[in-house]
Amino acid sequence: MRVIVFVKATVDSEKGTPPSIDMLEAMGKFNDELVKAGIMQPGVGDGLKPSSHGKRIAFEGPGRTVIDGPFAETRELVAGFWLWDVKDMDEAVAWVKRCPNPMPGPSEIEIRPLYEMADFEAWGIHV
Template identity: 50%
Template sequence: MRFMMIVKATTDSEAGEKPSEELLEAMLRYNEELAKAGVLLAADGLQPSSSGVRISYPEPGGKPKIVDGPFTEAKEIIAGYTLIEVKSREEAIQWVLRMPDPHGKGQGEIELRQIFEPEELSVNEETRAKIKGQFGL
């Protein structure tokens, strides 16, 4: 089972404030633990939404709408993520609970979401095989 730990942004992260050296070291130790346990697939911090672009599809079949950042609600913005593969939801939760406060100031919030597996997306065997092949699953 794959899960994404979604680290929510704060006003500081949206302002481009970098994490402290202590927090960086704590996160590096945490990522090393994940890697040693064989569950880490990816982990990255994201730049503030001011450097982002949002593309939406307001009408079916219509032209996409492009909006440059920054975006308004910091708590709805993603500041980073960690992608893990574990045996259960409970194991994923335990890994989240071990993560240091991602912003180091008591403002951290992490959302845990399970990722769909190819067999959950389609009943068509050929489509599932294509999905697995495309993403190396």
């Protein structure tokens, strides 16, 4: 089962506050453990710059509108991500519980499964 693991943004991450050296070292160690366990391939997880550096493209029929960051609702934004291959959601939760707190204060991590070919086949869609 493939999952994407989102580190949710905070006021600090949206300000562009750099992580401490201790945090970088702890995350590096955690990422090494994920790779050694076969949960993550090297290079498929990283931090994101604040939303002020980003853009959104809104779709309305054939029209496209570009929206410049920063974006509102910091708690709904993503500050980083990993792409993992786990046996089930319980294994993903267990790994996240081992993760160092990715922010200086309170923070959240969200786990979302990716669609697999079997999901489409269950809907009767053969790609």
